[in-house]
Amino acid sequence: MSTLTAPSFRTGDDGTPAWRHAPPAGRILLRLLQRLQHGTLELHTPQGVTLCLGHGTPAARLDLHDWSVAGAVLRHGDIGLAEGYLRGQWSSPDVVALLRLALANRAALGGALHGHWGARLLHRVRHWLRRNTRRGSRRNIHAHYDLGNGFYRLWLDDTMSYSAAWFGGDRSQPLEQAQHAKMRRALHACALRPGQRLLDIGCGWGALAELAAREFDVEVTGVTLSSEQLAHAMQRIAHAALSHRVQLRLQDYRDIDDGPYDAIVSIEMIEAVGRAYWPTYFGTLQRLLRPGGRACIQAIVIRDELFDDYLRGSDFIQQYIFPGGCLLSRGELERQARRVGLQMADMVAFGGDYAETLRRWRAAFDGQRDAVRAQGFDERFVRLWHFYLAYCEAGFDAGDIDVVQVTLVKP
Numbered sequence: 001m002s003t004l005t006a007p008s009f010r011t012g013d014d015g016t017p018a019w020r021h022a023p024p025a026g027r028i029l030l031r032l033l034q035r036l037q038h039g040t041l042e043l044h045t046p047q048g049v050t051l052c053l054g055h056g057t058p059a060a061r062l063d064l065h066d067w068s069v070a071g072a073v074l075r076h077g078d079i080g081l082a083e084g085y086l087r088g089q090w091s092s093p094d095v096v097a098l099l100r101l102a103l104a105n106r107a108a109l110g111g112a113l114h115g116h117w118g119a120r121l122l123h124r125v126r127h128w129l130r131r132n133t134r135r136g137s138r139r140n141i142h143a144h145y146d147l148g149n150g151f152y153r154l155w156l157d158d159t160m161s162y163s164a165a166w167f168g169g170d171r172s173q174p175l176e177q178a179q180h181a182k183m184r185r186a187l188h189a190c191a192l193r194p195g196q197r198l199l200d201i202g203c204g205w206g207a208l209a210e211l212a213a214r215e216f217d218v219e220v221t222g223v224t225l226s227s228e229q230l231a232h233a234m235q236r237i238a239h240a241a242l243s244h245r246v247q248l249r250l251q252d253y254r255d256i257d258d259g260p261y262d263a264i265v266s267i268e269m270i271e272a273v274g275r276a277y278w279p280t281y282f283g284t285l286q287r288l289l290r291p292g293g294r295a296c297i298q299a300i301v302i303r304d305e306l307f308d309d310y311l312r313g314s315d316f317i318q319q320y321i322f323p324g325g326c327l328l329s330r331g332e333l334e335r336q337a338r339r340v341g342l343q344m345a346d347m348v349a350f351g352g353d354y355a356e357t358l359r360r361w362r363a364a365f366d367g368q369r370d371a372v373r374a375q376g377f378d379e380r381f382v383r384l385w386h387f388y389l390a391y392c393e394a395g396f397d398a399g400d401i402d403v404v405q406v407t408l409v410k411p
Contacts, residue, residue, distance in 0.1 A: 021047045025071035035108040039101045054105075060098040063091045078391075082316045085387050086380050095387060096362075099394035149205070149232045154371050155364035160205035160232065163268040163298060164354035164403045171353075175360050178353070182298075183208045183267075184215070189296040189346060189407040190263035192216045199223075199261040199288060201253045202269025206233025206246075212265075213237075213245040221258070223251040254280060259288035264295040268403075271300050275311070275326045278336050286340040289410040294345070297333075297406045300354075304329045306400060321388050333406060342408040351402035358393035365389060 022030065022045070033041060036054030042061040043051040064070075066089040072080030084090050092098045102109060149160075156162060157176040165178035166185055186208070192198065194217035200209050203222030206229075213220050224230050230250050237246045253269075264285055273281045285295050302310050307329035318325055328336070334344055365372070369382055395401040 021045070021067075023067050023070070025074055026067045028074060029070040032109055036101075036105050037108050038104040041098075041101060058097060058101050058104065060094065060101040061092055062098055065089055065091065077313075078316045079314075079319055082320065082384075082387055082391070086383050088383075095390040096394050096397070099391060100397055103394060103398040103400055147228075148375065149228050151372065151375060151377070152205075154368040155361055159207040161207055162204060164300075164350065165357045166350060167353045167356060171356050175357065178357075179207070180211065183211050185348075186265050186267065186296040186298060186405055187212055187216055189405065190265060190294045192218050192263055194218065196262035197221070197260075199256070199259075199264045201256075201264060201266040201284075202272075203229075203233060203248060204267070205229050206236040206248065208265060208267060209233065209246050209248065210236055210240050210242060213242045214240065218245075218262075220246045221256075221261075222246065222248045223253060223256060224248070225250065225252060253284055256284070256288060260290035260293065261288050262290055262293050264289060264293070265297075266295070267298040268300060270297060271327055272322060272325050274324050278328065278332075279339065282336045282340045282342065285408065286342055286410060291410055293410050295342070295408045295410075297408065298403065299333060299406065300327055300401055300403050301330050301333060302327045302401050303399065304331045307332065316391060317388070320384060327401065330402075330404065333404075337406075337408050342410060344406065345409045346407040347404050349402050349404045351396045351399065354403045355393050355396035358389055358396065362386070362389040362393060 030051070033043065033051075033053050039054055039056060039058040039060065041051075041053040042059070043053060044061070044063045045051065046064055046067055066084075066087075069080070069084035069089040072084050072089075074080070076083070081090075085095075152160060152162065157174075157179060159176055159179045161179040161182070164182065165175055166182035167173060167178045168181060187198075190198070192212070196218045198212055198216075198218045198220045200212070200220060200222040203209050203224050204226075206222065209220045209222045212218055222233065224233070227250060230248060233248050237243055237248065266285075270278075270281060285297075289295060310327070330347070337344060365385060372382055372385075373379070392401075396403070
């Protein structure tokens with residue numbers, strides 16, 4: 001195997017160009033990679049040539065098995081990179097490290113992270129067609145959350161919490177303990193008193209509703225659009241003998257009409273609302289809260305300076321994982337809350353804890369690959385979920401995305 005150190009792009013004693021067998025798109029991608037400013041990429045070409053690009057840390061390795069992935073990346077950005085991974089056209093011993101390296105070199109790589117404007121437009125149109133109308137929301141939620149409780153049970157902790165845990169500076173603690181800490185923090189932010197009414201928008205598998213009824217002595221109403229989640233949550237509540245304190249239902253948040261509530265909690269549900277419906281979501285919070293009531297919203301947010309460009313395109317997550325979804329930035333979240341008259345009382349960010357949560361999920365998922373296949377999922381599905389978890393972990397590690405708990409008050 002020949003080895004090449006950038007920027008010469010020559011290999012072997014005969015001076016044969018390293019890109020001799022690369023198609024035009026491959027040559028363009030190699031020139032882009034030659035601009036790396038942060039870290040080192042060890043690139044193995046389909047012809048067995050090893051290229052060492054950049055210098056220093058972080059370090060990552062990319063094994064190209066098919067040059068066609070280069071054209072896909074240049075056209076479709078991160079979506080093309082993901083699709084190449086799903087097709088087995090490239091691999092890496094550490095996908096997270098590779099994605100972190102790409103994010104660290106965002107300025108140098110330019111369009112390779114976003115793709116051609118024409119492809120971006122097509123992906124944006126496709127995303128728009130899957131917007132979260134009432135019917136669209138049911139379809140979009142079903143596509144992700146109704147894969148089966150057995151699937152999620154393989155790699156989530158016993159709380160079945162599919163959101164960031166709160167480690168509070170101690171990442172040695174069990175994930176389940178950190179998940180309970182996250183829930184308690186959100187519930188304390190609502191300043192709950194015994195006997196009050198709490199609404200849980202996007203109640204998931206019911207862990208927060210159970211904890212709120214048991215430890216805070218409140219009446220809980222939870223809504224979800226996932227029939228699989230609802231079935232599990234109702235079993236959880238019945239097993240805890242809390243059915244007299246907790247009412248769970250299959251309902252769109254826009255159709256809730258039994259307010260006012262003393263408090264509202266919504267843990268990482270706003271990401272699935274969609275940009276067109278942000279005013280409706282915040283308006284619903286304002287409508288359903290009693291005067292003086294508090295809402296704690298846990299939300300994944302994108303860095304403010306990346307927000308406008310993010311809105312102009314559509315990324316891998318929107319195309320393959322959460323159809324119809326869209327992240328807010330911190331600034332946009334504050335603007336939407338103010339627009340309906342809700343006051344910001346508190347905002348706490350803990351993106352590093354989400355990266356740790358994802359590392360644990362990814363390790364658990366990878367350890368259960370055979371069990372996932374045994375449930376009838378194919379290899380492409382397994383690769384999709386590994387890439388998805390790695391993609392999110394890299395984003396939180398890099399600080400491009402964060403997670404916040406925001407406390408809002410209705411005057």
